[in-house]
Amino acid sequence: MKEPDRERAETAHESFNNLPKQRTEAMKTWAVARRILEQFLHDKRTLALLFVAPLVVLWLLSVLLGAGTYSPKIATVDLPSSLESALDKQDATITAMSEQDAASQLENDDIDAVLRLTGDDDKTLDIWVEGTDSTKTAAVAQVVAEAMQDVQEDAQSEMESRLDELKTSVAELQKAAAAMGLDGITLSGGSGTDSSTTESLDLDDYLPVTSTETTYLHGGKDWKMFDYYGPIFIGIFIFVFTFITSGMSLVNERSAGTMQRFLATPVKSGQILGGYSIGFGLLACVQSAVILLVALTLIGFPDAGNLGLVILMTVSMAMVSVTLGLLVSGLASSAFQVIQLMLLFVVPQILLCGLFDLSTAPRWMQVLGQCMPVTYGVNALTSIMLRGWGFDKTWVDFLVVWCFIVAFFVLAALGFRKKRVRHHLAINGR
Structure with missing residues (x-):
């Protein structure tokens, strides 16, 4: 500790000792609270996400739930x-x-x-x-x-x-x-x-x-509400939990210094992110298998289609979630910010993927829903599991999901490459 800092700390300590005990305890509590507030005030990104993300989600909900009734x-x-x-x-x-x-x-x-x-x-x-x-x-x-x-x-x-x-x-x-x-x-x-x-x-x-x-034509009068929404919930759960796992893990890797050590090696950015994607993707596959096993056997979700196509789409949704998590983690400096960014990047996809009927929503909201990967994944799962459709009718959904995977991976690699350039410039400037 520098000399001026040590003197200020000793002065503060002496002033606390000279105050009455109750007042000292209150001031200590306030000092901790003030430090937290100052930390948020200096972190502009966290401060913005703290207010912007909930407002965006609340606004989307108000528009979505305020839409008119469906005309069949x-x-x-x-x-x-x-x-x-x-x-x-x-x-x-x-x-x-x-x-x-x-x-x-x-x-x-x-x-x-x-x-x-x-x-x-x-x-x-x-x-x-x-x-x-x-x-x-x-x-x-x-x-x-x-x-x-x-x-x-x-x-x-x-x-x-x-x-x-x-x-x-x-x-x-x-x-x-x-x-x-x-x-x-x-x-x-x-x-x-x-x-x-x-x-x-x-x-x-x-x-x-x-x-x-x-x-x-499909289903029956004995179907419960959960049967209709089962494929949607499967897709949402796989996407959300995989996103949290991949995003927070990469932030922790950066906090622990592992990422800096990777940046100092000759390994290419695409290879590093490819390794992360494969590793997290394999874990996501295991997670998808467990969710599917429980959903189809214990819960009893209907499955009128090809089980192989269901597995392929759940794995695809896990991979698009992994690559999106890698991309978003590059924007976050802490695990807390990953959760906040999830409100902006994940929650709107949940609201607009088909969980709510968008046919009576504003046109811009329908277009926005078509720009999100979860929409296509959920649509494919619903078509396969409830309608019994094959690959000949769902190939477009598979193609779009994998296009999102490639796009997110490329964007994450470009962001990672910029970090590597800044890292080398910082080293050479010392």
């Missing part, structure tokens, strides 16, 4: 005109098409449901839903229920009009009979004509559809 996309196949008219009045996109085209679009997830008539008398409405999104299925059910209510009200009005016509006809016949001096002759039904006429009318005769049934 429904195809109709040869429905009665009255039912078509009632459906057109609902908050939904209704398109009439052939059953073959409707089945194809439902399989490709271009529409949410197909409405068609079944049964011996063609009076049963079959609601054929895609089934992998509970929100969309519920929206379809609500639209159909409201349309059926409108149809029933119209049928009731039509039946009442018919009843009034019959009553008028009966009254006119009775008057005509009286004018002809046939007062002693009573029409069939006598005074009970109104009740017998009412009983002879059946509301079902005026309804184009008398019952409904729901069939599922």
Whole structure:
């Protein structure tokens, strides 16, 4: 310790000893608190993240949860005109098409449901839903229920009009009979004509559809909410925990001086980061295997597709998380900053990856979600595990995820190379 610093420390120590004990303890506590505050004030990056990151996440949540209700996309196949008219009045996109085209679009997830008539008398409405999104299925059910209510009200009005016509006809016949001096002759039904006429009318005769049934292309009515979101949770958990592990480990390597020793060696930046990526990637593969094993066996998540594709995508998501962690760790000077940066780089991906429906969100938010790797990973896992899709329908998601892996690795290598240049300049300048 330098002489002036030693003198100031001795002076402070003597002043503490001369103060009353209670006051001394309070001042010591305040001194520690002041040091913490001064440390944050001097660390501009931590100070900015402390306030900016929560505000960004809160703002995204407010926009996301403030979006409107979902309007389902429904195809109709040869429905009665009255039912078509009632459906057109609902908050939904209704398109009439052939059953073959409707089945194809439902399989490709271009529409949410197909409405068609079944049964011996063609009076049963079959609601054929895609089934992998509970929100969309519920929206379809609500639209159909409201349309059926409108149809029933119209049928009731039509039946009442018919009843009034019959009553008028009966009254006119009775008057005509009286004018002809046939007062002693009573029409069939006598005074009970109104009740017998009412009983002879059946509301079902005026309804184009008398019952409904729901069939599922994927899933079923016995699926729980966790079954729908299982693939999403698998992707999110693997991504988040791998990011934390890789990011904090690299910061600890730098704090321990290991990184400085690497910088002094002739090993290239890409080789160093490649080694870290392989090491963390292997650990992430083990983690992915454990998560998948528990999810598919103990929890019982549905898996209608190829297990090999599920494993390949989880490993891909782990690798994109590792490379992003390496990139972000270059921006952090402490493990605490890694956690704060996670709010900016990871939490928005969780919110926009498909956990919430973005179809009613602002267009810019939908575009932002398409610029994040977790979106494609979660979409592939959902398509494979719930829809049973193969590689021919999910290869684009795999390609985009691996493009992100390459991009993050290249950016991390460039940042690492700059650190190496600064390190050599600092050594040569001594």
